[in-house]
Amino acid sequence: MARRLCRRRPGLAQRLAVSMKIAISGKGGVGKTLLSSLLSKSFAAAGFSVLAIDADPDANLAASLGFPDPASITPVSEMADLIEERTGARPGQSGSFIRLNPRVDDLPERLAVKHDGIRLMVMGRIKRGGTGCYCAEGVLLQALLSHLLLQRNEAVILDMEAGIEHLARGTARAVDRLIIVVEPGRRSLETALRVRELASDIGVTRLSVVANKVRHQAERDFICQNLPGLEVIGFIPYDPALIEADLAARPLDDASPLVSAAVNEIFQKLTSGEEGKK
Amino acid sequence: MARRLCRRRPGLAQRLAVSMKIAISGKGGVGKTLLSSLLSKSFAAAGFSVLAIDADPDANLAASLGFPDPASITPVSEMADLIEERTGARPGQSGSFIRLNPRVDDLPERLAVKHDGIRLMVMGRIKRGGTGCYCAEGVLLQALLSHLLLQRNEAVILDMEAGIEHLARGTARAVDRLIIVVEPGRRSLETALRVRELASDIGVTRLSVVANKVRHQAERDFICQNLPGLEVIGFIPYDPALIEADLAARPLDDASPLVSAAVNEIFQKLTSGEEGKK
Numbered sequence: 001m002a003r004r005l006c007r008r009r010p011g012l013a014q015r016l017a018v019s020m021k022i023a024i025s026g027k028g029g030v031g032k033t034l035l036s037s038l039l040s041k042s043f044a045a046a047g048f049s050v051l052a053i054d055a056d057p058d059a060n061l062a063a064s065l066g067f068p069d070p071a072s073i074t075p076v077s078e079m080a081d082l083i084e085e086r087t088g089a090r091p092g093q094s095g096s097f098i099r100l101n102p103r104v105d106d107l108p109e110r111l112a113v114k115h116d117g118i119r120l121m122v123m124g125r126i127k128r129g130g131t132g133c134y135c136a137e138g139v140l141l142q143a144l145l146s147h148l149l150l151q152r153n154e155a156v157i158l159d160m161e162a163g164i165e166h167l168a169r170g171t172a173r174a175v176d177r178l179i180i181v182v183e184p185g186r187r188s189l190e191t192a193l194r195v196r197e198l199a200s201d202i203g204v205t206r207l208s209v210v211a212n213k214v215r216h217q218a219e220r221d222f223i224c225q226n227l228p229g230l231e232v233i234g235f236i237p238y239d240p241a242l243i244e245a246d247l248a249a250r251p252l253d254d255a256s257p258l259v260s261a262a263v264n265e266i267f268q269k270l271t272s273g274e275e276g277k278k
Numbered sequence: 279m280a281r282r283l284c285r286r287r288p289g290l291a292q293r294l295a296v297s298m299k300i301a302i303s304g305k306g307g308v309g310k311t312l313l314s315s316l317l318s319k320s321f322a323a324a325g326f327s328v329l330a331i332d333a334d335p336d337a338n339l340a341a342s343l344g345f346p347d348p349a350s351i352t353p354v355s356e357m358a359d360l361i362e363e364r365t366g367a368r369p370g371q372s373g374s375f376i377r378l379n380p381r382v383d384d385l386p387e388r389l390a391v392k393h394d395g396i397r398l399m400v401m402g403r404i405k406r407g408g409t410g411c412y413c414a415e416g417v418l419l420q421a422l423l424s425h426l427l428l429q430r431n432e433a434v435i436l437d438m439e440a441g442i443e444h445l446a447r448g449t450a451r452a453v454d455r456l457i458i459v460v461e462p463g464r465r466s467l468e469t470a471l472r473v474r475e476l477a478s479d480i481g482v483t484r485l486s487v488v489a490n491k492v493r494h495q496a497e498r499d500f501i502c503q504n505l506p507g508l509e510v511i512g513f514i515p516y517d518p519a520l521i522e523a524d525l526a527a528r529p530l531d532d533a534s535p536l537v538s539a540a541v542n543e544i545f546q547k548l549t550s551g552e553e554g555k556k
Contacts, residue, residue: 027306027336028307028336029307030307058306058439059465063465161336162336183307184524186525187311187337187338187341190341215521218525240493243462243493246462247462247463247496247497
């Protein structure tokens with residue numbers, strides 16, 4: 001029982017009567033997907049209806065969440081027929097007309113996959129390139145993301161890249177919290193400051209930092225000192241047990257009691273003080 | 279002396295009379311930039327004229343190479359006037375005409391910055407987004423990258439993202455070796471297999487793997503077993519001394535004798551057996 005990620009607290013979601021929309025960003029490799037999957041499980045365990053969104057083409061949130069056969073999930077960006085039907089252009093097609101406000105309201109139900117009480121949508125990779133403007137997928141993904149953030153009344157956990165520009169201005173206001181994950185390393189702190197700028201550009205105001213792979217107090221101090229004005233809401237310890245669990249294909253959510261306790265504390269901070277919110 | 283990254287071997291570059299063009303890819307956070315900067319230094323120490331290219335917007339190769347004031351270097355993608363002059367469209371402008379073969383041959387001399395015998399170009403971030411097709415920067419960056427790979431007779435070290443699609447088909451053949459960096463972690467191996475597919479699509483045939491942050495034999499075995507058909511040309515050990523050096527803003531190239539020895543071995547493998555090549 002002590003190894004559970006968090007105690008099941010039936011009715012917390014109902015008692016709070018809130019939806020929480022959390023976007024998780026940061027430099028590649030800092031642990032965005034780890035935090036996204038563990039937080040998704042915390043929210044589900046507390047009774048929230050959880051929609052996890054994998055918007056980082058370099059990640060595999062399905063695998064981290066323990067979905068069986070993650071490779072069988074087709075990312076939205078690869079559904080060429082659907083993209084053409086909704087935008088008027090096939091992915092990778094350039095020069096043609098693209099419908100900028102495609103209809104997406106029916107897509108979440110059609111496209112989400114479910115496992116262990118968590119629903120998941122995988123957005124996929126937008127191909128970029130030189131000679132063509134690969135925008136049909138981009139238009140559909142952005143419309144879908146906007147819909148999910150603006151319309152869904154549930155806990156939405158969005159695992160995304162450091163480039164957060166695909167949160168459109170209107171959408172960004174729907175995000176309750178942007179968590180920037182960092183690790184002890186200057187590059188990840190630089191990325192955090194860049195994400196803060198991008199966030200401010202598009203109107204996201206509630207930013208928090210989670211520091212991952214932290215080994216000792218000097219690293220904690222270093223991170224806090226180098227992110228002035230940003231609130232660090234949690235420190236997740238470096239624990240090789242997570243690497244071992246990953247290599248052995250064992251679930252990460254009970255691989256490390258230390259990591260689980262740290263994520264549980266972050267979950268508590270995120271959900272406490274939310275009562276006043278609609 | 280034992281702590282030098284590699285022994286200076288004057289004339290190796292001349293003796294080999296080769297140019298080497300190495301692209302370094304892999305999942306975010308695996309250590310592409312570390313390997314790019316240490317290899318750049320190895321090539322420079324051996325007498326090669328080195329051009330390092332930062333094509334990963336999530337990285338900071340300038341800082342890793344010890345360039346003073348990396349923030350003062352303007353990435354090519356942010357040179358709006360230059361982009362407009364060469365492509366006919368400003369960055370972020372959509373719907374307008376874009377010249378698909380912009381002239382770039384004069385740009386390397388104009389835009390590269392030099393420090394410690396290494397020349398560096400920072401490509402920058404291509405903005406993606408929903409409603410506009412942000413392609414002017416993309417067109418210029420791809421033309422520039424093609425030029426650098428096809429025309430320059432020197433050691434080119436290209437630090438890039440896992441999405442290697444901006445290596446156009448013709449350019450890809452100019453790359454002598456694509457190194458995929460992995461770490462002990464399933465996601466990084468999945469990314470490696472995806473990069474291999476992309477590489478095959480665009481005609482890159484010489485692929486090698488470097489495994490970073492390796493702690494013990496079981497991790498080495500795991501990596502080899504899970505990358506069938508891919509040659510692992512080096513294992514770089516996990517050494518917290520690198521984190522300490524990074525946080526203290528000390529140069530990484532003499533922070534860890536173990537890491538330096540491993541990179542030196544990789545450099546030897548890359549340059550040996552190249553005599554027969556033009």
